[in-house]
Amino acid sequence: MNAAPDTPALAELRQRIEASSLELIRFAWCDPHGVLRGKTLTRTAALKALRQGVGMVSTLMLKDTSDRTAFKVFEPGLAQTLPGFGYANNLVLRPIPESFRVLPWATATGWLQCQPEFADGSVVPFDTRSQLQGALARLAQRGLGMVCGLEIEFHIYRLRHAPHGAHLDPDQAAWPGLAPEVSLIHPGYNLLSESWFDMAEEPLRIVQHTAQALGMPLASLEIELGPSQVEAVFDATDALTAADNMVLFRSAVQQALRRAGYHATFMCRPPFEHIMSSGWHLHQSLVHLDSGRNAFMREAPAPFSSTREAGHTLSDVGCRYLAGLLHHAKGMTVMCTPTANGFGRFRPNALAPQS
Template sequence: MRVVPIQLGRIVPLDSRHVLQQAVQRLVERGWQMRCGLEVEFHIYRLKDPLHGHDLDPDRAGWPGPAPEVSLIHPGFNLLTEAWFDRAEEPLRIVQRTAQALGLPLISLEIELGPSQVEAVFDVSDALTAADNMVLFRNATRQALRRAGYHATFMCRPPFEHIMSSGWHLHQSVCEQATGRNVFMRDAPAPGSSPLDALQVLSDAGAAYLAGLLAHAPALTALCTSTSNGYGRFRPNAMAPQSILWGRDNRGAMLRVIGAAGDAATRIENRLGEPAANPYLYMASQIHAGLAGVDAQLKAPEATETPYSPGATLIPTSLANAVRALQKDPTLCQALGQPFVDYYSTLKLAEHQRLAQAEDAQEFHRREYFGRI
């Protein structure tokens, strides 16, 4: 992960890892460091044809190629049951051993609610290490499982009728480099603050960072949910966000504030992301939006207790809408660099256009995402 793309003696500005390095440098200049914990949902299936992808039949060639035929490793809708874990133990052990062999800080690996859905949780690390870990985990997991006759996919919504969407929840805080103190932590609730006030839990800087994430959420969506497939997740009563809101212990909110006054583990959980997102862009977007809130001393609204109530500003409902929001956000365009935003927008609008022109949307999702990510 130390490769730096160079062209004519200069770093290529379109390199996503360099984009994150630039964002991290903004924190370093303030004496801060971002700390990230990863909570990643994905799906594992058993290949019906173990030779899929190995026989390379020229009659099956295409772009994208045909997706594999699969069966479930567990039926779902029975969270954390021993019986379902027993069915899924072999592929989960493969994932566990692979992550450990790579030195990844895997904390837990468990059955999730959806059929064939699982969740991996990783310990906190600095932003660049966390992003590198996500890249390694996805690639190694897919390769190791394929060798054993399984298919792992990090697409948000696999192309089947009875599924649960997968999300990538990013737990983030900012610490002082010199002392390790959590910048988001508040020693005591602000005088006169209510339980729904961000200053009940977060420091002034933490509350402003939260407000920055909310203020720039439409643009952030293009970087946190970077495939057309991921936008089917934003629906009510699906343990996923629908509107640009924050809450305390409510999994329907886009952002959750976890912790309490005096808790060194106080953090913000962003539930906007999908597991297929580019981790470098996901994390860079958080830094830029959060610092914009800090610099402008933005005030966070009250927390929500009813995240699906009408009236709140909705998360963009398509990749195209999210990209247009990014293009119209001068703060993020300046922070990321206009050449990068133009390049990224061109790629993602073309992806959206391919879906719009597809004769069979379901087949598009199978070929574009299920067999490839």
């Protein structure tokens, strides 16, 4: 593995770790399904890995959602079909120094987000973060940047067998494993109910404190319509930060709540009869990089237009962006709904597209 340049950011992070009481550092990366994977290093090993990176088997990039490798990596010809992945070659995890956090729920543990790359330093095409960076770079060539705001719906349940659930009985081990037995934190069907929020305050406080301790711009926590369904709303950030926050928030909330006897799930539709499917809203806008001004907003209303027309206040760039969303809606539905469970939201009276 080639060592990364000793940048000021890496040097500052090294000093911070050396001066801390941290014992373990998690080096994590986001797989193609949005799941955080990685290795946990001791402090001494982590300091070396800041420049050297961390090796990992490339088959982790080829897993399906059941954790099975989707390609036969030891068969002849795969190296030509998927260059860099033949015979389970190693990849390198490169830490992103600006991503460093101290995990609020784990003792003396730091966390670093990483990006995988091939041994020669080239980009791994299945790395979704690199794909986003490439798209944003092409957008920047037009003088534009993307801003996103997250509204994340999910479910929180109370574990009946806290803190880990009865599914850790070795006699019941399976692939995939059994789902935990749970109960509700609020009965639902009373949107934004203050009483339901009070009932669910304990786990929601854990969500609040976890997100804020990780430096995320959490704005509100809300009771959604479905039983045990809640929503977290974040202030808008640049697109890459929003994507990083989404990945870390989901994993962090699940871990912190599990330790307290709760189970958080971000699956669209939990397997209960009287439940509401979750979705999440991704607010999108473009800004001019030179001024920071909203590129979707006209400086003045369009001449001879009415307030009922999109073009009255929406700029030409905004109109074209909206037209593109509508034109590609069918194809994007597949990309935005990567699991069979996700299509549980596509039903009548569910505030989701039907055609």
